[in-house]
Amino acid sequence: MIIRxxxxxxxxxxxxxxxxTFLEVGLPLVGTAYEDKETAKMYESYQAKNxxxxxxxxxxxxxxxxxxxxxxxxxxxxxxxxxxxxxxxxRGKGYGKIMIxxxxxxxxxxx
Numbered sequence: 734m735i736i737r738x739x740x741x742x743x744x745x746x747x748x749x750x751x752x753x754t755f756l757e758v759g760l761p762l763v764g765t766a767y768e769d770k771e772t773a774k775m776y777e778s779y780q781a782k783n784x785x786x787x788x789x790x791x792x793x794x795x796x797x798x799x800x801x802x803x804x805x806x807x808x809x810x811x812x813x814x815x816x817x818x819x820x821x822x823x824r825g826k827g828y829g830k831i832m833i834x835x836x837x838x839x840x841x842x843x844x
Contacts (some may be wrong), residue, residue: 736835739786739798741776746795747788747818748773754818766816775800775816783812785839789819789828796820799832801839812840 739747754760755767762768771778775798779786784802788795797819804811814836819828 735790736787736831737790739776739779739788739800743788743795743798744774744776747775747798750795750797750820751816751818753820757821766818772816785836786816787832787835787839789823789832791823796823797828797832799829799836801836 751772752767755762755765760767766772775786779800779802781802784800786798786800788798790796797817799817800815801812802815804813814833817829817832
């Protein structure tokens with residue numbers, strides 16, 4: 734298992750994980766990350782200053798991810814955890830906590 738920054742080659746795999754999660758757990762599709770334009774191009778969506786997205790790779794396959802960036806349309810120095818989704822293969826195994834900690838630690842790195 735590797736946790737690393739997203740790469741351009743990961744876009745299709747993380748989009749599949751995100752959308753599949755919505756379908757598996759019955760989340761609303763309209764007005765959510767399911768139809769968000771960023772979901773198809775996650776690498777490009779996390780390239781600005783003070784934002785980062787990490788993926789979990791297992792056996793050369795992206796199984797999940799989470800990112801952190803400034804709160805949209807908010808002018809103060811506030812960030813939020815974004816698009817944290819995991820495939821059914823790794824859900825419930827503690828990766829959420831690991832990814833939240835990784836994102837929080839990256840905040841000091843990004844400043």
